[in-house]
Amino acid sequence: MIAYLARRFFQSVLILLGVSLITFALLYLLPADPVRQIAGRSATPQTVENIRRELGLDQPFLVQYGRYLLGLVQGDLGRSYLQRSEVTTLVMARLPATLLLMAGAIACELALGLTMGLIAAVKRGTATDQALMVGSFIGVSAPQFVVGLLLLYVFAVRLGWFPIGGYGTFSHLVLPSVTLGILGAGWYSRMMRSSMIDVLRQDYIRTARAKGLARSTVLFRHALPNAILPVIAMIGIDIGLFMSGIVVVEGVFGWPGIGQLAWQAIQRVDIPIIMGVTLVSACAIVLGNLLADIVTPFIDPRIKLR
Amino acid sequence: MSDQLVSEPLRSDAVPGLRRKGILAQLLARPLAVVGLAIIVLTVAGALLAPWLTPYDPNDQLFDGLTLEGAPMAPGGAFALGSDLLGRDLLTRILYGARTSLIIGIAANGVALLIGTLVGVTAGFFRGWTGTILMRFTDLMMAFPALLLAICLAAVLSPSLWIVALVIALVNWVQTARVVYTETSSLAQREFIEAERSIGAGTLRILFRHILPHLLPTIIVWGTLGISTTVLLEATLSYLGVGVQPPAPSWGNIIFENQTYFQAAPWLVFFPGAAILTLALAFNLVGDAMRDILDPTQRGRLS
Numbered sequence: 001m002i003a004y005l006a007r008r009f010f011q012s013v014l015i016l017l018g019v020s021l022i023t024f025a026l027l028y029l030l031p032a033d034p035v036r037q038i039a040g041r042s043a044t045p046q047t048v049e050n051i052r053r054e055l056g057l058d059q060p061f062l063v064q065y066g067r068y069l070l071g072l073v074q075g076d077l078g079r080s081y082l083q084r085s086e087v088t089t090l091v092m093a094r095l096p097a098t099l100l101l102m103a104g105a106i107a108c109e110l111a112l113g114l115t116m117g118l119i120a121a122v123k124r125g126t127a128t129d130q131a132l133m134v135g136s137f138i139g140v141s142a143p144q145f146v147v148g149l150l151l152l153y154v155f156a157v158r159l160g161w162f163p164i165g166g167y168g169t170f171s172h173l174v175l176p177s178v179t180l181g182i183l184g185a186g187w188y189s190r191m192m193r194s195s196m197i198d199v200l201r202q203d204y205i206r207t208a209r210a211k212g213l214a215r216s217t218v219l220f221r222h223a224l225p226n227a228i229l230p231v232i233a234m235i236g237i238d239i240g241l242f243m244s245g246i247v248v249v250e251g252v253f254g255w256p257g258i259g260q261l262a263w264q265a266i267q268r269v270d271i272p273i274i275m276g277v278t279l280v281s282a283c284a285i286v287l288g289n290l291l292a293d294i295v296t297p298f299i300d301p302r303i304k305l306r
Numbered sequence: 307m308s309d310q311l312v313s314e315p316l317r318s319d320a321v322p323g324l325r326r327k328g329i330l331a332q333l334l335a336r337p338l339a340v341v342g343l344a345i346i347v348l349t350v351a352g353a354l355l356a357p358w359l360t361p362y363d364p365n366d367q368l369f370d371g372l373t374l375e376g377a378p379m380a381p382g383g384a385f386a387l388g389s390d391l392l393g394r395d396l397l398t399r400i401l402y403g404a405r406t407s408l409i410i411g412i413a414a415n416g417v418a419l420l421i422g423t424l425v426g427v428t429a430g431f432f433r434g435w436t437g438t439i440l441m442r443f444t445d446l447m448m449a450f451p452a453l454l455l456a457i458c459l460a461a462v463l464s465p466s467l468w469i470v471a472l473v474i475a476l477v478n479w480v481q482t483a484r485v486v487y488t489e490t491s492s493l494a495q496r497e498f499i500e501a502e503r504s505i506g507a508g509t510l511r512i513l514f515r516h517i518l519p520h521l522l523p524t525i526i527v528w529g530t531l532g533i534s535t536t537v538l539l540e541a542t543l544s545y546l547g548v549g550v551q552p553p554a555p556s557w558g559n560i561i562f563e564n565q566t567y568f569q570a571a572p573w574l575v576f577f578p579g580a581a582i583l584t585l586a587l588a589f590n591l592v593g594d595a596m597r598d599i600l601d602p603t604q605r606g607r608l609s
Contacts, residue, residue, distance in 0.1 A: 015446050143541050145542065240451070243454070244454070278450075278451065
């Protein structure tokens with residue numbers, strides 16, 4: 001286990017190094033010149049050159065990248081070009097809001113997805129099953145910005161049940177969480193359904209029924225715990241979906257998380273912030289995958305870590 | 307099973323589901339797949355016949371396209387789905403937008419499929435250093451937040467229709483590569499491939515006559531499901547303003563342009579939104595049915 005973890009950790013570091021190199025190279029190739037953005041339109045060529053030198057942007061690519069890595073090792077993501085503050089500080093200030101949103105989304109997708117999958121498995125082959133599975137397809141086919149705008153219109157503008165946007169109370173959290181969670185709910189309902197069907201086929205379920213246990217006892221005490229675990233283990237992999245989703249969802253709802261930070265930075269060519277958010281997201285994704293892999297053998301001892 | 311495979315040269319019709327009966331006939335036996343196919347056919351027809359289906363031009367800012375106060379017209383009347391904030395007919399823009407979605411859906415997904423298959427087959431068949439490097443690179447791509455990568459790429463390459471397609475392809479090939487890799491590497495170890503080698507078959511012959519036909523079902527299934535992902539990603543990029551650029555209509559940029567008006571004129575978001583959802587759903591329904599038909603190992607688990 002220790003050897004496995006050490007190797008996976010080493011691999012993860014390599015992957016993150018690769019992510020940083022590719023992102024850095026992409027942003028280096030960016031046609032929009034960040035220095036012009038900072039200097040403003042009326043700046044003299046001399047000012048522009050001074051700023052470029054001050055930021056070290058006149059150096060060759062490898063020197064710039066090397067400097068960035070050196071900072072990274074010390075937990076320093078550099079300074080924002082336009083906001084005049086540390087990227088680490090900016091990201092850390094925004095991270096709690098994003099984590100809260102993700103927690104809300106996980107709650108939504110599990111509540112919705114597991115319930116749908118459970119009902120579909122129990123009612124397998126009926127019209128209910130069909131309808132639920134069509135529903136799950138709609139969930140994975142719905143663009144998040146449309147879902148967000150739709151929920152916003154119906155529940156905030158028309159019905160006035162929730163605030164139109166912003167951050168702070170529980171009611172602010174509901175609509176963004178549902179929007180972010182619907183995609184996952186679609187996947188989870190399908191996984192839950194097939195996992196539950198697999199479990200319901202097992203001999204011990206037949207035995208439990210045969211010895212006269214109530215249907216609901218068999219379902220909730222014997223089948224559900226076994227069916228639910230492999231599905232829950234997938235949460236780690238969701239992080240990747242979330243990291244794409246937050247850019248859109250935070251934008252629609254004005255949620256002050258790292259998704260919005262990244263989006264604003266992209267529009268202003270604030271390269272250190274774009275780098276920072278991409279790296280933090282990649283870290284989260286790698287960590288999520290690692291977590292999913294570590295949890296799996298505990299849930300199913302037949303699977304061995306290699 | 308493998309004995310039979312050794313003695314008989316493999317053709318595509320030896321692969322389950324690809325028999326003479328045809329995928330189409332089997333698809334038509336499934337109600338959900340029929341719904342999906344109908345939506346796809348209707349969308350293609352709408353995109354192709356757009357100039358005959360609507361009297362307007364997608365970029366015409368019509369004289370009577372705005373109310374006296376300068377607001378978009380509500381659905382009904384001369385504009386079946388209303389008009390947008392510049393007084394253009396929404397239905398016309400959606401019909402022409404279908405062209406954008408379909409072109410990008412097919413082109414971007416085609417390229418992604420090609421890259422994914424190439425990487426997956428090469429890594430799975432040749433292994434060694436090439437394989438390791440390719441698969442590590444695939445792992446690396448998996449760690450990228452896909453949308454952020456696409457936005458950065460789109461910003462670097464300054465978007466046009468084909469650039470958007472390319473960006474999506476460069477982000478979306480990863481899943482295909484992984485699936486194809488897994489299948490190829492298990493195929494490459496099977497006895498019938500060993501047998502082919504021992505009778506002196508060349509690498510190319512093995513690849514094209516024996517590996518690729520077996521991969522075909524997987525490629526078809528992922529190809530169909532992938533169009534849905536592609537349509538969604540194009541819509542999202544265009545909604546964020548880094549995809550297809552106005553005035554060229556795309557379902558995503560219609561919403562991007564009209565978003566400020568959306569509380570007063572919600573139809574400007576809902577109709578194009580419904581179009582995106584319906585087309586993505588259609589490809590998902592057909593793709594899922596294809597998986598049931600073509601991939602017998604999955605059948606027991608999903609139905």
